[in-house]
Amino acid sequence: MWIALDSLPFDPITLQTMVRDLAGALDERQIEIDRLRQIIRESQRARFGRRAETLEPDQLLLTLEATLTTRPP
Numbered sequence: 793m794w795i796a797l798d799s800l801p802f803d804p805i806t807l808q809t810m811v812r813d814l815a816g817a818l819d820e821r822q823i824e825i826d827r828l829r830q831i832i833r834e835s836q837r838a839r840f841g842r843r844a845e846t847l848e849p850d851q852l853l854l855t856l857e858a859t860l861t862t863r864p865p
Contacts, residue, residue, distance in 0.1 A: 795810070
C-alpha cells in the first residue's frame, strides 16, 4: 500500500484508523511470508535431505504390491 505523505489527514482518529489498517496488513503479509518460508524449507528438506530419509521408487512399488496382494477379493 502506497501512501502519499503530503496528503495525510490531520484528524487523529483517521490517522489511528490508517495505522491500524497498515498494522493489520503487515501482520497478514508476515503470516504469508512465514508460510512461504516453511514451504521452501520443506521443499529443500525433501530435495537435499539425508539419503536415508528418502524412499526409493522400488520400495514404493513393493509397498503397493504388498497392499494389493493382501486385500481380500
